[in-house]
Amino acid sequence: MEKQVTIAEYSSWSSAQIARGKLESEGIPCVLLNTAMNSLYGGSFTTIVIRVPEEAAPHAMAILADIDLGDGPMYL
Secondary structure (H helix, E strand, C coil): CCCEEEEEEECCHHHHHHHHHHHHHCCCCCEEEEEEEECCCCCEEEEEEEEEEHHHHHHHHHHHHCCCCCCCCECC
16 A cells, blocks of 8 residues: 655635545545644634645645645645
């Protein structure tokens, strides 16, 4: 099994889906993970993490840098 790495996080599920579609249309397989994180004030918010095979990460990040979804990605 190939190693997966996180390349970006989105606060909007729809933006993460668009990013996933763009990556997959370029032949890069990816996985979206939904993670809940606690804020400093006791509430929670959700981020959507995009993971790709490690060897595809540089190309995937370049692809995402070329699209503007308004809310991200928040690169790690």
